[in-house]
Every structure is written in structure tokens, then in C-alpha cells.
Amino acid sequence: MVTLPPGAGTGPLLDVRGLRTYFPVRGGLLHRVVAQVRAVDDVSFTLDQGTTLGLVGESGCGKSTLGRTVLRLRPATAGQILFDGTDLARLSPRELEPWRRRMQLVFQDPYASLSPRRTVGQTLREPLDHHGIGTPTSRRDRVAELLDVVGLSPAVLDRYPHEFSGGQRQRVGIARALAVDPDLIVADEPVSALDVSVQSQVLNLIRRLQVERGIAFLFISHDLAVVQHVSDQVGVMYLGRLVELGPARRVYSTPRHPYTQALLAAVPRVEGSPADRVLLQGEVPSPLRPPPGCAFHARCPRVMEVCRHEAPVLKDVDGPGAGHRVACHLY
Amino acid sequence: MAAAPPVLRVRNLTVEFATDAGIVRAVDDVSFDVAGDETVALVGESGCGKTVTGLSLLRLVPEPPGRYAGGSIELAGRDLLALPGEALPAIRGRDVAMIFQEPMTALNPVFTIGTQMADVLRQHRGLSRSKARAEAAAMLAAVNIPDPDRRLDDYPHQLSGGMRQRVMIAMALSCRPRLLVADEPTTALDVTTQAQVLAEFRRLQQEFRTAVILVTHDLGVVAETCTRAIVMYCGSIVESGPTAELFRHPRHPYTRGLLESVPRVRAERLPELPVIPGRVPDPGRLPAGCRFADRCSRVQSRCRDARPPLQPVGAGVPVSVACFNPW
Ligand SMILES: Nc1ncnc2c1ncn2[C@@H]1O[C@H](COP(=O)(O)OP(=O)(O)OP(=O)(O)O)[C@@H](O)[C@H]1O
Ligand SMILES: Nc1ncnc2c1ncn2[C@@H]1O[C@H](COP(=O)(O)OP(=O)(O)OP(=O)(O)O)[C@@H](O)[C@H]1O
Ligand code: SF4
Numbered sequence: 001m002v003t004l005p006p007g008a009g010t011g012p013l014l015d016v017r018g019l020r021t022y023f024p025v026r027g028g029l030l031h032r033v034v035a036q037v038r039a040v041d042d043v044s045f046t047l048d049q050g051t052t053l054g055l056v057g058e059s060g061c062g063k064s065t066l067g068r069t070v071l072r073l074r075p076a077t078a079g080q081i082l083f084d085g086t087d088l089a090r091l092s093p094r095e096l097e098p099w100r101r102r103m104q105l106v107f108q109d110p111y112a113s114l115s116p117r118r119t120v121g122q123t124l125r126e127p128l129d130h131h132g133i134g135t136p137t138s139r140r141d142r143v144a145e146l147l148d149v150v151g152l153s154p155a156v157l158d159r160y161p162h163e164f165s166g167g168q169r170q171r172v173g174i175a176r177a178l179a180v181d182p183d184l185i186v187a188d189e190p191v192s193a194l195d196v197s198v199q200s201q202v203l204n205l206i207r208r209l210q211v212e213r214g215i216a217f218l219f220i221s222h223d224l225a226v227v228q229h230v231s232d233q234v235g236v237m238y239l240g241r242l243v244e245l246g247p248a249r250r251v252y253s254t255p256r257h258p259y260t261q262a263l264l265a266a267v268p269r270v271e272g273s274p275a276d277r278v279l280l281q282g283e284v285p286s287p288l289r290p291p292p293g294c295a296f297h298a299r300c301p302r303v304m305e306v307c308r309h310e311a312p313v314l315k316d317v318d319g320p321g322a323g324h325r326v327a328c329h330l331y
Numbered sequence: 332m333a334a335a336p337p338v339l340r341v342r343n344l345t346v347e348f349a350t351d352a353g354i355v356r357a358v359d360d361v362s363f364d365v366a367g368d369e370t371v372a373l374v375g376e377s378g379c380g381k382t383v384t385g386l387s388l389l390r391l392v393p394e395p396p397g398r399y400a401g402g403s404i405e406l407a408g409r410d411l412l413a414l415p416g417e418a419l420p421a422i423r424g425r426d427v428a429m430i431f432q433e434p435m436t437a438l439n440p441v442f443t444i445g446t447q448m449a450d451v452l453r454q455h456r457g458l459s460r461s462k463a464r465a466e467a468a469a470m471l472a473a474v475n476i477p478d479p480d481r482r483l484d485d486y487p488h489q490l491s492g493g494m495r496q497r498v499m500i501a502m503a504l505s506c507r508p509r510l511l512v513a514d515e516p517t518t519a520l521d522v523t524t525q526a527q528v529l530a531e532f533r534r535l536q537q538e539f540r541t542a543v544i545l546v547t548h549d550l551g552v553v554a555e556t557c558t559r560a561i562v563m564y565c566g567s568i569v570e571s572g573p574t575a576e577l578f579r580h581p582r583h584p585y586t587r588g589l590l591e592s593v594p595r596v597r598a599e600r601l602p603e604l605p606v607i608p609g610r611v612p613d614p615g616r617l618p619a620g621c622r623f624a625d626r627c628s629r630v631q632s633r634c635r636d637a638r639p640p641l642q643p644v645g646a647g648v649p650v651s652v653a654c655f656n657p658w
């Protein structure tokens with residue numbers, strides 16, 4: 001079999017099919033598995049080189065789990081993760097090793113992800129040393145360049161994570177992911193710890209990295225404004241499933257799923273007051289016992305009888321060419 | 332200005348850290364009041380001293396390397412900085428509680444959520460074991476965690492990031508403190524959960540008259556939740572006043588820059604988001620004059636020579652600004 005070089009342009013960089021990640025729930029005296037949390041449930045999407053899929057959805061809907069499973073930091077319960085044509089879900093840890101350099105994670109919690117005993121300089125050098133990138137001298141320049149890219153001054157090289165503010169630490173995390181020149185970065189809430197002006201700088205940076213270096217991003221965020229700025233495609237998750245997927249422009253201008261519509265209406269605005277906002281009513285259902293039918297039906301303002309017992313599947317709206325897909329009985 | 336008497340009175344607070352690069356002044360001569368019925372926002376760029384200010388209000392700055400270099404923090408009439416160390420545990424949680432920016436560091440990984448919440452409730456509210464568990468479940472429900480009874484038996488790593496944050500919020504609220512310092516409590520939350528949590532803050536505040544200091548960089552949240560806002564830059568307050576006035580007419584060029592750079596959902600995405608040019612100066616190498624001078628579009632020569640003091644803008648407007656050439 002011929003392995004194609006990265007970015008050969010034949011098909012997507014990442015093609016995820018029917019991915020599931022379940023967590024066992026143990027209980028009782030014997031600590032048996034009594035149930036499964038379906039954190040990711042039958043998710044499919046593709047991602048092209050140098051493009052970004054933004055993933056939004058409520059807390060606990062499975063965004064981080066999806067991101068980690070794609071990187072094989074968690075085993076997949078079922079499904080395929082085709083990265084440049086190779087199914088990562090089937091590889092052993094040893095077989096995965098060469099792929100690791102091409103995929104990086106930027107974490108949600110920058111504090112937990114940086115070693116407290118390493119200086120920033122050491123943290124940024126580590127992946128370069130580990131993957132044998134460049135010469136020792138060029139690595140030093142590279143580290144300085146990385147700091148510059150994320151807007152930190154070279155003076156921070158000898159400092160430890162605890163000496164930084166949360167936002168500064170997150171920038172170190174992004175610089176570390178960039179160190180190895182990956183093809184794919186899963187960025188899990190990369191800017192939610194950052195203040196607005198740095199947030200905008202980092203978002204502009206991510207756009208630049210997409211265009212200039214052809215890096216693809218799976219960009220997880222609960223902030224719809226942030227996602228709009230960086231994403232080519234947007235996926236909306238609800239209780240482990242994608243309920244809407246499509247070109248960002250379409251999803252933002254004509255959201256189809258009632259949940260997406262509710263999310264967009266709930267964005268707090270600088271000009272606004274709470275009274276202007278339409279808020280979703282009702283409880284977020286438990287992923288342990290997903291409700292029958294459409295998982296959103298108990299909170300949906302447009303619920304119909306069929307929604308209570310039949311689960312909707314993702315299908316094309318606006319015709320197959322538009323690439324806008326929604327899982328809702330309204331369509 | 333506020334009708335209720337201040338619960339908190341901070342005067343000239345100065346906090347320093349000893350680092351390899353020398354002394355870093357993380358909080359520099361900060362003064363403000365918070366009344367019992369207020370929610371006050373503390374906003375500003377990363378590293379400007381919001382968290383250290385918040386930690387100071389519980390006297391939780393690690394000493395060393397930190398040091399309270401000056402000022403006072405009067406909470407319900409007592410100066411926290413003058414109290415003996417033994418008096419602090421009783422005050423934390425009951426008089427003042429904090430929701431930390433990074434929940435993983437505040438939750439103990441080896442105990443279940445239920446055990447940790449019940450401990451706090453038994454300690455601070457003297458509840459029995461079974462009452463404490465029931466109350467813990469009720470608090471989880473209040474912050475919109477599904478299946479609260481079962482979640483009590485989860486360990487922190489079994490929860491999503493947003494759920495951990497909500498557990499922290501539930502723990503802090505459960506003690507009904509007089510003052511709640513919430514450090515980026517909703518940044519990990521999606522909009523719908525965030526709206527519910529903020530509604531819970533408002534409810535708590537009205538019911539128990541808890542004063543809230545909300546540290547956040549989300550100006551949308553500030554607009555909706557906070558009566559007053561304090562904008563910090565490089566350890567000092569650069570502007571403060573009623574939120575509506577500050578947002579309608581930002582006077583400090585930094586406040587204005589912040590408001591302009593908020594990412595918003597737009598009809599069309601912009602090729603580039605507006606940003607404040609440059610970066611925050613190194614805390615070890617602060618300019619002699621106004622600390623914002625190098626990034627400011629309205630800079631004048633005197634801005635480089637002297638530091639503008641924080642002064643009321645006058646004309647009956649309850650806003651103070653530290654700028655020689657405000658908008
Ligand atoms: N333990 C410490 N040792 C040394 N310096 C510290 C320590 N903690 C904080 N600092 C410094 O104090 C300054 C203020 O930090 P602080 O955490 O208060 O910022 P912040 O405004 O909360 O930022 P963010 O929005 O990123 O959380 C920063 O320059 C930081 O590097
Ligand atoms: N290690 C684990 N063991 C058991 N359950 C887990 C584990 N990790 C996640 N879960 C569960 O899987 C579901 C999805 O969690 P996940 O962290 O993916 O959510 P998320 O969408 O990233 O949420 P947030 O926005 O709050 O970060 C949740 O119900 C969570 O409790
Ligand atoms: S399928 Fe029914 S319940 Fe689900 S979102 Fe559509 S209309 Fe609402």
C-alpha cells in the first residue's frame with residue numbers, strides 16, 4: 001500500500017465515522033458495571049487540511065471526550081478515526097507513536113497540563129527534544145519564536161507555571177502544541193481562560209496558523225462568538241450526538257435545530273440586559289439515561305408528538321450540496 | 332453611593348511577590364468598597380492582578396513568595412490583614428468564600444464530590460451527615476447538574492470541566508458567606524448553564540444579601556450581572572464606576588480597547604478581530620509614567636513622565652478614572 005504524504009489533497013485529513021466513547025458506571029457491592037455514560041454517541045464528520053471545525057454544546061455534552069478520543073488519548077468504544085487514511089482507532093499504542101507528532105492537544109485547564117517543576121523554556125523544548133526536531137541551537141531559537149508567536153516575552157523562559165496568571169499559562173500551552181508543527185490541533189476551550197484582548201489575539205493567531213501553516217483545528221468552545229471567528233464548519237453537540245453540522249456561515253445565519261437557535265439566543269451581549277435573552281427551560285438530561293426519541297424534546301419549544309419516541313437522524317437541509325445537516329424532525 | 336453599608340472596604344492594598352527576576356508588585360495601591368447588596372466586577376487583562384486581589388480577600392496569597400506589603404482589608408468591620416493566622420479558617424467559608432479559577436486544583440482528587448461538599452457543610456453549618464448529603468444534592472441541582480444524587484459519588488476526574496466548576500460554585504454557595512469572591516466562575520460554562528448559574532448568583536444575593544465580587548473577562552457577563560465594575564491594568568485600578576455608565580461611555584483608553592475587542596456573534600465574521608496593540612509590560616520593568624502609555628492611542632508626553640492618579644471624573648458622574656487624557 002502506498003502511504004500518501006501529508007496534505008496530498010486526496011480526501012480529508014480527518015474522517016471520523018460512527019465514533020462512540022462510553023464510560024462504564026460501576027455500582028453495587030460487587031462494583032459491577034451497572035450502566036454506561038454515552039459521552040460520545042455515533043459521531044461522524046470530516047475535517048480538511050488547514051480548516052477548522054468548531055464544536056459547541058452544553059457542559060457535559062461530550063466535547064472534550066470527543067476531542068480526546070480523536071487523538072486516541074482515550075480508547076474508542078466503536079467507530080473509525082481515519083487520519084490521512086489510517087484508522088487510528090485500530091492502532092496499538094506503539095503503532096500510534098509516529099502519529100502523535102502530527103496531532104496535538106491544547107487543554108481546557110492549563111494548570112493541570114503544565115508540569116509544575118519545569119520552566120517554560122523546558123516545557124517548550126521537551127517536545128522538540130523528544131521528537132528530535134532541529135539542532136540544539138536551532139531549538140533555542142525555535143523556543144524564542146514560539147513565545148513570540150503567542151505573545152509572551154522571552155523574559156518568561158526561566159519561570160515556572162505557578163508564577164503565571166491563568167491566561168499566561170494557556171499561552172504556554174498553545175506554544176507547546178505548536179512546537180512540533182502538527183497537522184491537527186485539538187484545542188479544548190483554548191481561549192476561555194484568556195481575557196478578551198488576548199483572546200482576540202489568540203483567535204487571530206489561530207486563523208493565521210490555519211492559513212499560513214495549513215494546520216487543521218478541532219476547536220472546542222462553548223463561546224459561540226469565538227467559534228464563529230475561527231471556524232469553517234460548526235458542529236453542535238447535544239448529549240453525545242451531533243445535532244447540527246454545517247458551514248459556519250450557514251449555521252450562524254440560518255440555524256436550523258431548535259437547540260442551536262436557543263444557544264445563539266442565549267449569548268450574553270455587552271449591549272444587552274438579561275431581559276433580552278431567551279433562555280432554555282428544563283433540565284439537561286442525564287447521559288446515563290438519555291430520553292427516548294429526540295434527546296432535546298423535553299426542552300424544545302417546537303416539540304411534536306413524533307419527537308417523543310423516534311430519534312431523529314442527521315440529514316441534509318437546503319439540498320445535499322450545501323453540506324448543512326440537522327438531526328430534527330422538523331426537517 | 333450604594334445604599335447598603337459596605338461589607339468590604341479595601342484600602343491601599345499592595346501585594347508583592349519575590350521572584351528570581353526581583354520583586355513583582357502584583358497589586359499596587361488598590362482601594363474599593365463593596366456593599367452588601369452589590370455584585371462588583373473585577374475585569375482586566377490576564378496577569379493584571381485580579382486573582383491575587385481576590386485571594387487577598389481571604390488572605391490566601393501564598394506567603395512566601397507573596398507578601399502583603401501594605402494597606403488594609405476590612406471585612407465586616409475587622410481588618411483581615413491584622414488578624415492572627417489562627418482566626419482565618421473560621422472566617423474563610425463562612426464570612427468570605429472563593430470560587431477558584433481552576434477547579435481541579437481546588438477539589439481533592441481522592442475524595443468523592445459528595446464527601447467534599449458534606450464536609451464543608453458539616454463544618455460551616457453544623458449539619459448532620461445525612462442532612463449535609465441531602466443539602467449537597469440540592470445544591471448540585473441548583474447549579475443544574477443532572478442526576479445530583481448519583482453525581483455525589485463521583486470523583487472529580489469523572490466530571491466534565493464545566494461540571495467541576497459548578498461543583499465549586501455549589502460548595503461556595505452552600506455556606507452562605509457574606510462575601511463571595513468568584514474567580515472566572517462561568518468561563519468554563521456554556522451559555523445556557525452560565526445563564527442558570529448567574530441567575531443562581533442573583534437569587535443568592537437577594538436572598539442572603541451576599542456581596543459578590545465577580546472576576547471575569549467576559550464583558551457580556553459583566554453587563555448583565557454586575558452593578559459596578561472595576562477595571563484593572565498592571566496591578567492598579569484604571570477605571571471604576573456603574574457598569575452601565577462604564578460601558579456606555581468608557582473613559583480610559585484601556586477600558587475602551589477592552590470593549591472593542593470583545594468577540595461577538597456577528598452577521599459576517601471579520602477578517603481580523605480588533606485587538607489592543609502590544610502587550611502588557613513585564614511586571615519587573617514597568618514604565619515610569621502611565622503603564623498603558625506604550626499601547627495607548629491617546630498618549631501625550633506627560634503620560635510618560637508621571638502616573639495618572641485615580642480621580643473622580645466629576646460633574647456628578649460616579650466614575651473614577653486614572654488617565655491624563657480620557658475620552
Ligand atoms: N505565586 C506567584 N509567584 C510569583 N508571581 C505571581 C504569583 N502569583 C501571581 N503572580 C504574578 O502576579 C501577577 C498577577 O497575577 P494574577 O493571577 O492575579 O492575574 P489575573 O489578573 O488573575 O490574570 P488571569 O486573567 O490570567 O487569571 C502576574 O504577573 C503573575 O505573574
Ligand atoms: N473519566 C471519566 N469517567 C466517567 N465519566 C466521564 C469521564 N470523563 C467524562 N465523563 C462523562 O462524560 C460526559 C461528557 O464529558 P466531557 O468532559 O466530554 O464534556 P464536555 O462537553 O467537554 O463538557 P464541558 O463543557 O463541561 O467541559 C459527562 O457526563 C462526564 O461526566
Ligand atoms: S426533533 Fe423535535 S424535539 Fe428535537 S429539536 Fe427537533 S423539534 Fe425539537
Ligand SMILES: [Mg+2]
Nearest residue numbers: 063064491492
Ligand atoms: Mg470539556
Ligand SMILES: [Mg+2]
Nearest residue numbers: 166381382432
Ligand atoms: Mg486570574
